[in-house]
Amino acid sequence: MNEYMIVIHFTSSFTEEFAALIPNQRAQINKLMEKGIITSYSLSADRGTLWVTLLATSVEAVEKTLRLMPLYIFMEYTVVELMFHNSPVYAPARFSMN
Numbered sequence: 001m002n003e004y005m006i007v008i009h010f011t012s013s014f015t016e017e018f019a020a021l022i023p024n025q026r027a028q029i030n031k032l033m034e035k036g037i038i039t040s041y042s043l044s045a046d047r048g049t050l051w052v053t054l055l056a057t058s059v060e061a062v063e064k065t066l067r068l069m070p071l072y073i074f075m076e077y078t079v080v081e082l083m084f085h086n087s088p089v090y091a092p093a094r095f096s097m098n
Contacts, residue, residue: 001055003039003085004062008050008077024070037065040087053085 012018032038032054042051056062062079066072 003053003055003082005080005082006052006077008075010048010074011076012074018074021070028069
């Protein structure tokens with residue numbers, strides 16, 4: 001697996017159609033994060049740019065993953081293969097009922 005950085009710019013302003021897709025977008029992102037496909041997801045304060053890092057076997061696989069996103073129709077993006085992406089690893093505390 002390779003890691004990729006995707007820089008996404010939205011092609012549409014914040015419309016009702018766009019807003020209606022946000023809950024589904026968040027659900028899809030959460031699902032992909034739980035599966036370990038998306039490793040980070042950041043939105044600019046002006047809500048116009050997303051930065052996503054994800055694991056995939058190729059640029060084509062990255063694009064296939066992006067097409068799963070409900071907001072895909074509003075995206076222009078650039079895909080860059082990373083040599084590495086460092087980030088701290090935080091794991092939630094695990095509780096035992098024993």
